[in-house]
Amino acid sequence: MRIPFSGNWKVALWRLWHGSIVGSGVVAYLTADEDTFFMHQFSGYLFAGLVGARLVAAVLARGKGPFALRRLAKPGVEAISGRGPLIRLVMPWMAAIMLLGFALAGYSGIAADWFHSAEGLHKALSEAAPWLVGGHVALVLGLLWRPKGGVVALLGTALSRLGRIASLLGRRVGVAFGAAVLVAGLGVTAPDPAAAGSPQDAVMAELLARAQAEDPAVTAFDPARGEALYLSRNTVDATRPSCSACHTPDPRNQGEHVKTGRVIDPMAVSVNPERVSDLGQMDKRFGRDCPAVLGRDCTALEQGDFAAFLLSR
Ligand code: HEC
Structure with missing residues (x-):
């Protein structure tokens, strides 16, 4: 495969930029977790800076060279693959769409x-980024890869047919598709209208079933026991001696992560109705916070007591 520009310093710079955006983007995506949060911040700011620099370069490029926002395919490139119509359709929009997606992910992160x-x-927009990259890689391979024979050649023919059909449908489809991806990405953050009623009831019923599976004698949870667990001081890790170290002694308060300094929403259901509503999220946090603070997993009874405590405040 040949990168479709003649070799000069601008191309070298473009390759450097491309390598850097890939590197910082992959690192930022993989380090979003609280344990690696500083790496996430560093690579995320770098990523956003590279997107900004690319946009400035696009303005300076005035439609020419590797940094042009809307890059028109050279006739030579079209001849490579016989996929001219598809290349003509897709290539002018590729950089713009990628940069739009990356700008949304990067700047929402800031x-x-x-x-x-x-x-x-930021979470919703960033989850769209790997899909954008996957589509980009597939398109670049599909457009520029020169088939030699066999299955690959068949694929090439299929692609060029697709290209002809696509060019008949015109650019509007591309624009509509881009808009649809954007709307779908934003839609992830929209509230779910089906989530009426009390999801806490369902969560508590499930927690009770689990506790009874562990010990059939359990009949109900005790918020006082949950509070004792919440406030108990432990010696496993001096930086996080208690649940309240991050969540504050009063669960109605906004907490702060002892390590990253990030804000944690209040734990009490009375002030934060999202608490005790998502069992998957709770399992994830119990699975992480209990070993970190207590040096062991919480039992099903402890989890239920803890949830009952959050519901009682
Ligand atoms: C190092 C900081 C830290 C400590 C210590 C900590 N947590 Fe958390 N906890 C978090 C973060 C971060 C979240 C997720 C952010 C959010 O949901 O707002 C969270 C969320 C939770 C949730 C999710 C609640 C829900 O319904 O959304 C539960 C349950 C939880 N923690 C239990 C505990 C328990 C039990 C302990 C003590 C054994 C504890 N946490 C100690 C940081 C901590």
Whole structure:
């Protein structure tokens, strides 16, 4: 496969930029976890900076060279594959769409770093990024790969047919598709209208069933026992001696992660109706916070007591 530009310093710079955006993007995506949060911040800011630099370069490029936003395929490139119509259709939009997606992911991350309320949006937008990259890689391979024979050649023929059909349908389809991806990405953050009623009841019923499976004598949870667990001081890790180290002694308060300093929403259901509503999220946190603080997993009874405590406040 040949990168479709003649070799000069701009191409070298473009390759450097491309390698850097891939590197910082992959690292940022893989380090979003709280244990590697500083690496996430560092690579995320770098990523956002590279997107910004690319946009400036696009303005300076004035439609020419590797940094042009809308890159028109050279006739030579079309001849490579016989997929001219598809290349003509897709290539001018590729960089613009990628940069739009990356700008949304990167800049929402900076917003989330400063404003806790932007975290949900950043999460949703970033989850779209790997799909964008996957589509980009598939398209680049599909457009520029030169088939030599066999199955690959068949694939090439199929692609060129597809290209002809696509060019008949016109660019509008591409624009509509881009818009649909964007709307779908934003839709992830929209509230779910089906989530009416009390999801806490369902969670508590499931927790009770689990506790009874462990010990049939259990009949109910005790918020006082849950509070004792919440406030208990432990010696496993001096930096997080208690649940309240991050969640604060009063679960109605906003907490702060002892390591990353990030804001944690209040735990009490009375002030944060999202608590005790998502068993998957709770399992994830119990599976992490109990060993970190207590040095062991919480029992099903302890989990239920803890949840009952959060519901009682
Ligand atoms: C090192 C900081 C830290 C400590 C210590 C900690 N947590 Fe957490 N906890 C978090 C973070 C971060 C979240 C997820 C952020 C959020 O949901 O707002 C969370 C969320 C939770 C949730 C999810 C609740 C829900 O319904 O959404 C549960 C349950 C939980 N923690 C239990 C515990 C228990 C039990 C302990 C003590 C054994 C504990 N946590 C100690 C950081 C901590």
